[in-house]
Amino acid sequence: MSLWTRIALVSLVCLSLASSGMGCGPGRGYGRRRHPKKLTPLAYKQFIPNVAEKTLGASGRYEGKITRNSERFKELTPNYNTDIIFKDEENTGADRLMTQRCKDKLNSLAISVMNQWPGVKLRVTEGWDEDGHHFEESLHYEGRAVDITTSDRDKSKYGTLSRLAVEAGFDWVYYESKAHIHCSVKAENSVAAKSGGCFPGSSTITLQGGSKKLVKDLQPGDKVLAADHEGRPVYTDFMMFIDRDSATRRLFYVIETLAGEKITLTAAHLLFVRHNSTLDRMSAIFASQARPGQEVFVFDQDSRRLQPAGVKRIYTQELQGSFAPVTAQGTIVVDEVLASCYAVIEDHDLAHWALAPVRLAHWVSSLFFRSQRDVSAQQDGVHWYSKILYQLGTWLLDSHSIHPLGMSVYPS
Numbered sequence: 001m002s003l004w005t006r007i008a009l010v011s012l013v014c015l016s017l018a019s020s021g022m023g024c025g026p027g028r029g030y031g032r033r034r035h036p037k038k039l040t041p042l043a044y045k046q047f048i049p050n051v052a053e054k055t056l057g058a059s060g061r062y063e064g065k066i067t068r069n070s071e072r073f074k075e076l077t078p079n080y081n082t083d084i085i086f087k088d089e090e091n092t093g094a095d096r097l098m099t100q101r102c103k104d105k106l107n108s109l110a111i112s113v114m115n116q117w118p119g120v121k122l123r124v125t126e127g128w129d130e131d132g133h134h135f136e137e138s139l140h141y142e143g144r145a146v147d148i149t150t151s152d153r154d155k156s157k158y159g160t161l162s163r164l165a166v167e168a169g170f171d172w173v174y175y176e177s178k179a180h181i182h183c184s185v186k187a188e189n190s191v192a193a194k195s196g197g198c199f200p201g202s203s204t205i206t207l208q209g210g211s212k213k214l215v216k217d218l219q220p221g222d223k224v225l226a227a228d229h230e231g232r233p234v235y236t237d238f239m240m241f242i243d244r245d246s247a248t249r250r251l252f253y254v255i256e257t258l259a260g261e262k263i264t265l266t267a268a269h270l271l272f273v274r275h276n277s278t279l280d281r282m283s284a285i286f287a288s289q290a291r292p293g294q295e296v297f298v299f300d301q302d303s304r305r306l307q308p309a310g311v312k313r314i315y316t317q318e319l320q321g322s323f324a325p326v327t328a329q330g331t332i333v334v335d336e337v338l339a340s341c342y343a344v345i346e347d348h349d350l351a352h353w354a355l356a357p358v359r360l361a362h363w364v365s366s367l368f369f370r371s372q373r374d375v376s377a378q379q380d381g382v383h384w385y386s387k388i389l390y391q392l393g394t395w396l397l398d399s400h401s402i403h404p405l406g407m408s409v410y411p412s
Helices: 005-025 071-075 100-116 156-169 348-354 356-368 384-396
Strands: 085-087 122-126 145-152 172-174 182-184 204-206 212-213 224-225 233-259 264-265 269-276 281-288 295-300 305-327 331-334 337-343
Touching: 085 100, 100 122, 100 145, 100 156, 122 337, 145 156, 156 172, 156 182, 224 305, 233 295, 233 384, 264 269, 264 337, 269 348, 281 337, 295 356, 295 384, 305 331, 305 337, 337 348, 348 356
Parallel strands: 085 122
Antiparallel strands: 122 145, 145 182, 172 182, 204 212, 224 233, 224 331, 233 264, 233 305, 269 281, 269 295, 269 337, 295 305, 295 337, 331 337
């Protein structure tokens, strides 16, 4: 078989993958979807998705009660949308407080309600609860749940209201009682909720030749410092950002070595540590699992090798922007420290295998456009392929293999 015949066949496979992926479109939690031509109301006591509220496939686990005096109180934001009526029976404004994700979905639903029933508004009977009125571990205590009705309290509308809430992007909707609909969302720090991101834009990457570049400025065609499967430094192709967000502020883990190197990454991102003090084997762990005394791998300029370096301290820092670069090797050296390109799944090899179609498409593209370089800026957002992996992860993966902040195989 000739080279060009092989290229044509591979291209056909890649186009098939792309077209099927785009046809699937985004899953729940990735923006507002178009309403179907005919809305199917939920039946009384029906919930969507058809799993328990606090499972990974819905709104995720309970993370702890938020009080006005707790550090996490800053996670809540007031909703002053005039198109929404808040019951506020406590007269404290508590029902207006919610996470940003909950606020976004609620505001989207308010528009749908007015479009569906002109003159009718969305009504919130319960938002954040600080008085213990709900069952133990209720998501109302985290500002991640709301109970809703229509302003006219017409119970015949509640089935359709439930469906509108599903379409607005709530992660779990339950036609709970004849008096209200219960809706909830994933936690703000959930990968599935915030489309992840792994490194802040200010992190630096080493290019072939020794120059440095901010991770946010990477472009397809850049050769970046990484490591091969045996832990040897190599320069590999930067292929794309599988997730890119220039604006959102997020909480990052900062892992500092005894020599002063610092790598900054999200909690669910995979970081390589020394597997055994007597061997140079590497294991991938979540950044949130790193502990002082462990050893990460740092690029030594003198020896041009990756050397183990002890972790001195770990702390968190809120920064703007998050970027998930993917390389052909599946690894990358960021701020002189070796990290995986993947997150959430505690198996670097599995995640690398899952991204094989992306590497295949990159290889085919490089054959056709070897003399050209696409320097166009990639837009913010989550790559369609990672959304497909999110759905597959929801169906196939055991929760013990998944970081508690979210579920997906794409970089965090």
